[in-house]
Amino acid sequence: MKVFLIAGARPNFMKIAPVYREALKHEQVDCRIVHTGQHYDFEMSQAFFEDLELPKPDFFLNAGSGSHAVQTAKIMTAFEALCREETPDMVIVVGDVNSTLACSVVAKKLLIKVAHVEAGLRSFDMTMPEEINRMVTDTLSDYFFVTEESGIKNLLEEGKPQEKIHFVGNVMIDNLFYHLKTLASDDGRHFSTHKLKKEKQDFIFLTLHRPANVDSKPRFQEIAGALDRIAQEHPILFPVHPRTRKMMDEHGIEFSKQVLLFPPLGFKESLFLWKDARLVMTDSGGLQEETTALGVPCITVRENTERPITIEMGTNILAGTTRKSILNAYRKSMEKERDDHKLPPKWDGKAAERIWKVILKLGES
Ligand code: UD1
8 A cells, every 4th residue: 555645744744754654564554655845945844854864755745835825836746746646545635734735636536536634623723724624635535643632523514434533642742742652761952952941940842834923913912911921030042943043033022031033943952942941932833732741831822722622621711812811811821830731632642543444444445
C-alpha cells in the first residue's frame, strides 16, 4: 500500500511525525512524506524535521508563500503531477492548513482515497481560513480520524457516515509525549534560552500569529496593550512568527522590555520553555491541546476555539481579543492550580497506532 503523508506548514510536522514513525512498523506500508513547501524558512521547516527525527521528505513541491489562491494553486499543480507519476493508493492529510485542502482536492479528483487526521474540528467562524480548509477537506475525505468528541458530533451533524468516523485520539499528543521523554533526561543546557529560563522565574510563554490578530493594526495594538500590562507582573517570552514580525514592522508595534522577542524556536526548545511556564498565552491550535495534556494553564487569545475539549476538561480559557478581556482571562488563569485538569479521552500517545490499525484493516477489505 503506497501512502502519501502530506505536510506543508509548521503545525503539520508535529502531526505527521508519529504517523510516519508508526508506519515504519508495518512492512506492507510504503509511506512517503510529501512536503509542499508552504513553510520554507529553516526555523519554520527544516529545523522541525531535524528536531522531530523526521527524514528528509521524499518529495518537495516548493510551493512557497503567496495569496491563498496562489499558494493553493501552486500546491495543487505540483501535487497533481506527482500523483499522476507516483499513483499512491491513499493520501493522508493532517490539520487545516492550505496544504491540507489543496492535496485533498487533488487526490479526490484523481480517485485516490483521502484520510483526514484531526477531522471534524469546527470553530464555526468562517472568517478563519483554517475553518474553510477543515470544511472542504472533510467534505471530500473518505476516512475521518478524530481527536475529540466534538469532532464526531460535528461530522455526524454534517451527515458523514458513522462507519467512516474513527475516534483515535490526538497525534499531536503522541508527539508531545514522545519528546517529553527525551527532554526529561536533558537539562536544556544546549538551548540558547537555557540561561534566560533560569533567570526569569514565573515567566509567560506567548505565541501569536493568526491573521485576525496580527494583520489588523487596531486588534494587534489592543493585544499588545494587554501583553505590556501583563509583562509588568510576569516576563513574557515570545518567539515571533514571520507573519507577526512582518506585521509588527508594518504597524510600527513595539513591546516593553519585559516582553522578550526571539526568532521562531524549534519544537524541543519551545517545549523546554513552555512546559515550565507559569502561563501560556497563544492563538495557535496545537498549544491549546498540548498545554491541556500537561496541565499548564493556557489562555487563548481568540473569540472561539475549534478544540472545546481543552476548555471543558483542560486548562484553556478563551480570552477574547480586547485588552480588557485578555486581562480578565489572565487574572482568572492566575487563580488556577497547575494540576487542575484531566486528560481528554484517548490522549494517551497511541493515536497513530490506532490510525494504522484502521487503515490496515481497510486495506484487507
Ligand atoms: C499557516 C497556516 C496556519 C498555521 C500557521 C502556523 C494556512 C491558511 N495557515 O499560517 O493555519 O497556524 O501556518 O505557522 O495554511 N513566511 C516566511 N517563512 C516561512 C513561511 C512563511 O517568512 O517559512 C511568511 C510568508 O511570506 C507570509 C507569512 O509568513 O507572509 C505567512 O505565511 P503563510 O504560510 O501564508 O501562513 P501562516 O500565517 O504561516
